[in-house]
Amino acid sequence: SLVLEILNNSYQLSSVPLQILFYVNGIYYIFYFLATLAMIVYKSQVFSYPDNFLAPDLALLFIMAILEALRLYFGSKGNLTEEEAPLGFSLVITVGSVILSVYFLVWQTYVLKADVILSAILLFTYGLESVLQIIAIAAFVS
C-alpha cells in the first residue's frame, strides 16, 4: 500500500546525496569559474603576464567549464534515470576535471592563495562525487 511505498524505498536506486552534490557543485562551479576568470584578469594587470602564458590558462579554464557542464548533465541524467552508462561517462569526465583542477591548483602561472582555496574545495567536491558515483553505479548494475 501507500505506507509501504513510502517506507520501503529500496527499489529507488537513485542516490539522493549524489543529486544534492551535483546541484551544489553546479552552483559552486559557476562561482569558481567567475572567480578564477576575475583573478586571471587581476593577475594580468598587476603582474607580468605575457600572452604565451595567459592563453593556455584561459583556454583551460573554458575547457574546464565545458567539461563541467557535460559532467554534471550526464551525471545527473544517469543518476535520475538509474542508468549506469551516462554515469560512467560522467565518471570519466570527472577524471579530466580533476586533472584540470589540479592544474589550477599547482601548475597555473600564478597561484594565489584564493586559487588554492577554491581549487581545494573543488577537488574535495570531485572526490566526494566520485565516491558516490561509484556507489551509485554499483547499485545500478546489480
Add this chain to the structure above:
Amino acid sequence: VAKLCVCDLLVAQCDVNCCCDPDCSAADFSLFTTCSVPIVTGDSHLCSQKAAIYSLDVEANPPERIFKLIDQINPNVFCIHAANYKQALSFISPEMPTSENFDQLLKQFGSATFSTEFDSWSINPDSQDSSDANETYRYEYGVPIQTVDAFLRLPSPVVSSWCSDANPAGFLVNQATKCSRLVSVEKCSTIQAVSMLFYVNSSILAKWHEFVFQVNITVQSIVVQSLNGIRTLLDSNEGLRLPTILDELCINIVLGVSYHITYTEAGEIIEAAASFVLGAITKEALSIQQSFEISFTQVNTKPVPLSGNPGYVVGLPVRAGFRPHGYPFPNTNKYGQLTILQSTSNQDCLAAAGARTPVLFGYNMISGCKLRITAAMECQLLTQTLLDLLKGQNFPEYVASFGNSQAQDVLDWVPITHLHISEQRIYNIFQSSCQIPVSLEIEVKWTKYGSLVNPQARIVNVTATVTTATLNQPPSGRERTIPITSSVVFTDVSSPAEPGYKARPTINVKLPFDFFFPFV
C-alpha cells in the same frame, strides 16, 4: 635576504647607521643611533617571504645590533602562493646574441633605429624597368664616384701627412690634396700607388650602381718632372709609362694626378680624363709628396667658376665683365675680374710690377703703395700712370649681381658707377693745379635676397670713387712721397625684413543670377 644591504655603499668600510653592513663590527654598532634600513624583505606579493629585521637595542650598554631572520606572512588572500613563471618576480638577464639567435633577436628587437641600411641605397627591383629608373641611379653631390671594383680614389692625408688610399672622390666635390708616400728605389716597381696603372686601371660607372655603362679613364697629358724640378710636357701620348729602374734612379713615378670628370645634367658621368706628373727618385729618397686633384665640368659648358649659387659666397671672387656688342662678356681670366692693387714688399708704386689681387666678396681690402715724386715728373703722365696702377689694365664695366649670373642675362649685371672727388687744398690756390689720383675706393653695396631662412647675397650697386689731390711739386732736387691707396668696402644695404601677412579671407558670396526673379 640576509645578504642584501641597501645602505652598504662603502666597500670594506663601515657605513654609518647601516645595521646590515657586514663590514661593521660590534664596536661600530655601539656608536649608531638608529638603523637606516630596519627591514629587508623579498617580494611583498608572495604569501610567505623571508625578512631580515635589523634593530638597535639602545637599552643595553653598549648598544648592540639585533638581527632577526623571520618568515613574513602576507595576510592578503590574493598573495602569490606559487609562481610557475620564473621571470615573474625578478628581472631576467637578456639573451646574449650568438650567431644562432642573432637573426631572431634582430627581428624581435630591431627596428628603424637599428637599421644599418640607408633606405635609398636598397635597389628596388620593381623600378628597374620603369621609365624613371634614371632618377634613382644618378650621382648626387657628395656621393662617392663608383668604379668597377670600389670607388675612385683620391689619396689624401688622414691623421698624419701619409697618403691614405681609401679616400673616395665625391661627385661634384672639387678637391685638391697633397700627401706623402714612402718609396724606395728597390721597391718602386712593386708599390702600386706610384704607378700610373693604379690610377687609370678601373673604369668609372656612368650611373650610380649600374654596371652596364662604364667610362674608361683616359690619359689626357703626361708631364715629366726632372730631378731638379723642370717639367716637360710630353708631346705624344705613348700610353702608360710604368715605373722602371734606370741607373740607380726610379723613373716614371707618379707625383701628381689631376682628374677631370665631365658630367651631364642628369647626374651621369660621360668622360673621365687624368693628367699625370711623373717624376724620378734617387736612391737616397725615402718619401715623395704626391698631389691629387679632381674637378668637374658639365658637358657642353665652358667652365666658369661660379662665385655662389645663386647668392655670392663670402670669399669667392666678384665676377665682372665688359659689354661689347650688346651684352656682357664675362671674363674667365682671373685678372680680368674686379681686382685691386696688391701691396708689395717694395712699396714703390712705380716699381710695382702690376700685381693685382682679385676682389673677394665680403672681404674688405685696403692696399697701397708710396709714390715718390721728384720735380721732374710730368702731371699728365703721372695721372695716367696712377690711374692705370689703381684701376689696372682691364677695369671691368659690369659686375654680376648674383654669383651664378649668366652672360646672356643682361639684367643680372650691375654697371660700375665712377665718381671723381677732388681734394681741394685751399691754401695752394697759387700753385699750378695738377690733380693726380691718390686713392680708389670701390664700394660694393649688397643686399640679402630671398627667404629669411637662407638669404642669398646680391650685389646691387658698385661705385668706384677716384679721389684726386693737387700735386705739390717739390723743389727740384728733393723728393716727396705721397701714399696711394685703394680699397674695397662691402656694405650690406639689406632692407629689414618686412612682415608678410596672409591675405584676408574674403567671403565669397555669389547669388544665383535669377535671385531677384521676377523683379529682374
